[in-house]
Amino acid sequence: MKCKICKKEASVKLKHYNLPLCEEHFYEFFEKRVRKAIGKFKMFSKEDKILVAVSGGKDSMVIWYVLKKLGYKAEGLFIRLGNGVMIDRTQEIIENFAESIEGKLIVEDATKYLYGLSTFEAARILRRSTCSFCGMVKRYLMNKVAVEMGYDVLVTGHNLDDEASQLLGNILHWQKGYILRSWPVLEKTHEKFVKKVKPLVLNYEDDIRLYAEMKKIPFLRETCPFSIGATSKIYKKMLLTLEEEQRGAILSFYMGYVREKDKFFKEDEEPVEIKSCEVCGYPTTSNVCYFCRSRQKLKVKLEKRQKAEG
Amino acid sequence: MKCKICKKEASVKLKHYNLPLCEEHFYEFFEKRVRKAIGKFKMFSKEDKILVAVSGGKDSMVIWYVLKKLGYKAEGLFIRLGNGVMIDRTQEIIENFAESIEGKLIVEDATKYLYGLSTFEAARILRRSTCSFCGMVKRYLMNKVAVEMGYDVLVTGHNLDDEASQLLGNILHWQKGYILRSWPVLEKTHEKFVKKVKPLVLNYEDDIRLYAEMKKIPFLRETCPFSIGATSKIYKKMLLTLEEEQRGAILSFYMGYVREKDKFFKEDEEPVEIKSCEVCGYPTTSNVCYFCRSRQKLKVKLEKRQKAEG
Secondary structure (H helix, E strand, O other), X not given: OEOOOOOOEOOEEEOXXXXXXXXXXXXXXXXXXXXXXXXXXXXXXXXXXEEEEOOOOHHHXXXXXXXXXXXXXXXXXXXXXXXXXXXXXXXXXXXXXXXXXXXOEEEEEHHHHOOOOOHXXXXXXXXXOHHHHHHHHHHHHHHHHHXXXXXXXXXXXXXXXXXXXXXXXXXXXXXXXXXXXXXXXXXXXOOOOOEEEOOOOOOOHHHHHHHHHHOOOOOOOOOOHHHOXXXXXXXXXXXXXXXXXOXXXXXXHHHHHHHHHHHXXXXXXXXXXXXXXXXXXXXXXXXXXXXXXXXXXXXXXXXXXXXXXX | OEOOOOOOEOOEEEOOOOEEEOHHHHHHHHHHHHHHXXXXXXXXXXXXEEEEEOOOOHHHHHHHHHHHHOOOEEEEEEEEOOOOHHHHHHHHHHHHHHHHOOOOEEEEEHHHHOOOOOHHHHHHHHOOOHHHHXXXXXXXXXXXXXXXXXXXXXXXXXXXXXXXXHHHHHHXXXXXXXXXXXOOEEOOOOOOOOEEEOOOOOXXXXXXXXXHHHOXXXXXOOOOHHHOOOXXXXXXXXXXXXXXXXXXXXXXXXXXXXXXXXXXXXXXOOXXXXXXXXXXXXXXXXXXXXXXXXHHHHHHHHHXXXXXXO
8 A cells, every 4th residue: 555645655544535645644634634724714823822722632632733833832721620530640641741842731720610629520519411511611711711811712622523523413403503603713702702713623533543643642542431422422423324435424514514504504583692791701691601600509509518517 | 011092002112202002093193193294284185186106115005095094085106117027016016905995096107208118227328327317207207197197296105214314415415405495395386297295204214114014004125126325325324323312313303404494594596497398398497308308318329229239
């Protein structure tokens, strides 16, 4: 098997493209797709101050690495969603990685906003779905840190499979609002809302894993223990079924969305009004944002508990 | 396991509804869904002259049976797409069934329009995809017979799984025109275009099979030998994957389409103009319809062959 470009012995065969490549040209191919996403969706420039949300998974580690390699001013943000050995270990891996790529790392502790609790514990007490509560806390804190520290743009590691399967789920449930907003770029629409972008949106998850492995980028292979049985997984499974029969179908589905979105869907009749939270000042559609309301409720519940326990 | 309605011993458990029913209430449930589709989409009334396209498969046999049972004036149409033992056997099964339900059956021979060839043979000579060519011939002849014999409406056996999977395929390929037109009713838009309806659109394929088996309605279990590997099957497979995890998801996806279609999708910018074919007078978007053009090409090809063979 020869590299399609240089005819040297190929190291990989990218199954989604049926493309054999040597190591060097695989890296080139992969990074070119990142550059394409950055350019096509006008994500950021070399002048921008970029903050990468780093969880320790392959996607966020790879995108931080690639952005640094491509010469962007990209720093990292790790949010501690709880305490304990797993979190400490994750932080250590990320800190070591940050050092190896000479990247500055910010660590934010979510538990200090949750009266010492992890997002999992807080969600349980509030009787909220773990995934959606934890996601909300993460999004709030990523935005808050980026705004407070003056970053121009926040990068997340969402990949093609993530975006395509989320889109499919939203279509299957006819969630037009979500469909219209699931774009690889969310522009700044409020003084305390940082622009958010997904530069891995054109890269298949398989290729990201391959890139991480070949580049020996360390990453956590465990998925979050609370995400088992998450409904989003079924849409990924459906798309992988399709991809098996129609090579490139996931990319083609997603690119179809990018191309057709404006011609396809009617705009929302009443666009949602964005206000400032009366408590924290960050953007919300209510008077008090969901993050602050959750904190208020959590406080009341914890006080009741303390009283009950004497 | 007790019938949900009368508490007698249940004969079936409808997996898509998690609903145990006795024989009698299953029939009632099933037929009610047919009546719901007829009413909701304003398909036809008891006064209308209805023609049911009957292939010998479970769907068309069942819908003909149910329409007769519900007191509609429904007659059958069988189109012979070729010659040979299989076609003869199919025709015989349908003729016997027609007799048993006291239904008039019209038989139309597609091969007489194709110079004696089957749709499969003609497609091969014309280098067309078998499924799409055969489908075009069927649609043309169903419409032609219905128009010439003065029927008000043509019924086909398309079921919920068919419609939902076709819709999914069209969405995955961003075929907005097909999405907008994939409604359970196609109205009469041309004097030689009969109204077309799909009264099984709210019934799961599994339930139709069950109904046919319990009612001992004869049907062919073989799928068309040329449809193996048809791309449409993959979308059904994807939806069945989803349904396994989210009971009722196929129905909910399709009903979402029914509910949201007008709010969701922008209209086509330039609606297609419908003309009359210069050769046969039936509706077309070109000057000569695809059926007549195919016949012309076929004639030329066959004449060339004859000459070459001396």
